[in-house]
Amino acid sequence: MxxxxxxxxxxxxxxxxxxAYRLQRAGHSVTVVEREAAVxxxxxxxxxxxxxPSMADPWNAPGVWRELLHSLGHAEAPLLLRPRAIPSLLGWGLRFLGASTTRRYGENTARNLRLAAYSVSGMDALRREEALEYGAATRGTLKIYRDAAAFDSGLRKSRTFGHPLVEVRALTAAQTVALEPGLTDIEGSLAGALHFPGDEAGDARLFTEVLGAAAERRGVRFLFGTAATRIIADKQVRALATTAGDMPADxxxxxxxxxxxxxxxxxxxxxxxxxxxxxxxxxxxxxxDAPPPLAVPVVDDALHAAVTPLGRRIRIAGTAEFTGFDLQLSPPRIENLRRLLRAILPRHADRLLAGNVVSWAGLRPMSADGVPCIGPCGPAGLYVxxxxGHLGWTMADGSARLLADLVDHRPAALEPRDYSPRRFRWAS
Ligand SMILES: Cc1cc2nc3c(=O)[nH]c(=O)nc-3n(C[C@H](O)[C@H](O)[C@H](O)COP(=O)(O)OP(=O)(O)OC[C@H]3O[C@@H](n4cnc5c(N)ncnc54)[C@H](O)[C@@H]3O)c2cc1C
Structure with a gap:
């Protein structure tokens, strides 16, 4: 070590x-540089x-090109490609499509699944060790289907890409409602659902805050309002140039x-x-004071979206748009989510949408093959x-543990080559 x-x-x-948390725990002196004012x-x-872990499959499934082509000009398509984003996506996009063959999609799903299962299997211990309070819920997730053929294919897919740690239960409409009475109003329209009891939920921002605080207590230094501008390196990393000056680093x-x-x-x-x-x-x-109308997060696969209870709040999140770094809120995309809420909770949607509603857009960092990049690359001492992509929380702790093992040249629980940034030819 x-x-x-x-x-x-x-x-x-x-x-x-x-x-930062895992590297500090491994005995290093860690500083986090963040351009914004908070985590x-x-x-x-x-x-x-x-x-x-139940949603570990990358988004470049076989046939994704058809879905993307079809989305051009349809502002409400769940997976939307904006024409103005095409030039900036040329290299990445070709790799994205290249990874959508049946073989590569299968391999990449398996890689994500192993990392996601490894990651979530450690959450309970992490929660207890640091007494993390972030509204953690461990009732699993429900993936609902209105169409019998889609239900069959969803079940087949989850069995094909099985993992010993990812349990799946196929439920009839009646069993679905018995598990989640909040879905009673739509029982008649359900072909069935898949319940993944091992999935978890909670407030990801709160998790980041409380884990950040735990890391700080253990000695991690946070520099907010400080942007990294350049990595200073020859054959070895020397320092990070930031808006607050150069900071030496091993x-x-x-x-x-x-x-x-x-x-x-x-x-x-x-x-x-x-x-x-x-x-x-x-x-x-x-x-x-009415209790939240759902207790278990409900995923609508066709819309790439989900409805998640977060204490008294309900969050509807999802859909995917290739539109560069633009963070503007587009009304048709927001309407997609309102429609989803009405489709899942018809009796409660209007009341929920009439309350305090915060609309938000974020940019998923999506690698071209749908598998994260974890490990060394470029000059010695540089890591990524x-x-x-869509699995940043699902994979966060497992990725951090893998990274810490790689930094210390310790044997890792996962095969590092599967996640190495060097799998892309650009890396030296
Ligand atoms: C709508 C939506 C729903 C999602 N739902 C889920 C979900 O249910 N489950 C799940 O697992 N994942 C989900 N994801 C994905 C997940 O949120 C992301 O994968 C994850 O947040 C990525 O985390 P990150 O730390 O890599 O990136 P970020 O959270 O974007 O953090 C990167 C940080 O780097 C800072 N930064 C950038 N450049 C610099 C610089 N030069 N100097 C200093 N600081 C810099 C930024 O300010 C930012 O704070 C969802 C994403 C979206 C958009």
Missing amino acids: RGGMQIIVVGAGLVGVTS ACGASQANGGMLT AIVVAAGSQSAALLRGVGLRLPVAPVKGYSLTCEPSGT NAGH
Whole structure:
């Protein structure tokens, strides 16, 4: 073990904060550099709030090109490609499509599944060890289907890509409603549901905050309002140039989400991680003590979206839009989520949407093959932990543990080659 290094982590989202925590626990001196004023101001701020090894499959499934082509000009399509984003996506997009063959999709799903299961299996211990309170719920998730053929294919898919730690139960409409009475109003329209009891949920921003606080208590230093501008390196990392001056470092971990590629370009590396925009609406009903209408998060696979209870609040999150780094809120995309809420909770939707509703958009850092990039690349001492796409919370702690093992040259629980940034030819 190479304990006692000075390590700088760039980015204080889910991935940066878990990385900093695990590296500090491994005996290093860790500083987190974050351009915003607090943790979780990027993609980790108001996400779907689920930890879902059950959704480990990358979004570039076979035939995804058809769905993307079809979306052109349809502002309400759940998976939407904006024509103006096409030039910036050329290299990444070809790789994205190249990874959508049946064989590569299968391999990449298996890689994500192993990492997601490894990650979520450690959450209980982490929660207890640091007394983390973030509204953790362990009732699993429900994936609902209105169409019998889609239900069959969903069940087949989850059995094909099985993992010993990812239990799945196929439920009839009646069994679904018995498990989640909040779905009673739509029982008649359900073909069935898949229940994944091992999935978890909670408030991802709160998790990042409380884990950040635990890391700070253990000695991690956070520098907010400080942007990393350049990695200073020859054959070895020397320092990080920031808006607050140069900071010497033995190692640097780039965990800057969808901005990671921009920082790495300065040392001649082209990380194929692109932003894929998603939305959420968080509804806080006003003036009522009524219990939340759902207890278990409900996923609508066809809409790439989910409804998650977060204490008194209900969050509807999802849909995917290829539109570069644009964070504007587009009304048709917000309407998609309102429609989903009405389709899942018809009796409660109007009340929820009439309360205090916070609309939000975030950029998922999506790697070209749908598997995150974790490990060394470029000059000695440079590491990446980025590109977790729609699974950043699901994979955060497992990715951080893998990263810490790689930094210390310890045997890892997962095969490092599966996640190495060097699997892309750009890396030296
Ligand atoms: C709508 C939506 C729903 C989602 N739902 C789920 C879900 O239910 N479950 C799940 O597992 N995942 C979900 N995700 C994905 C998950 O939120 C992301 O994968 C995750 O937040 C990525 O975390 P990150 O730390 O890599 O990136 P971020 O959270 O974006 O953090 C990167 C940080 O780096 C900082 N930064 C960037 N550049 C610099 C620089 N040069 N200097 C200093 N700081 C810098 C940024 O300010 C930011 O704080 C969802 C995403 C979206 C958008």
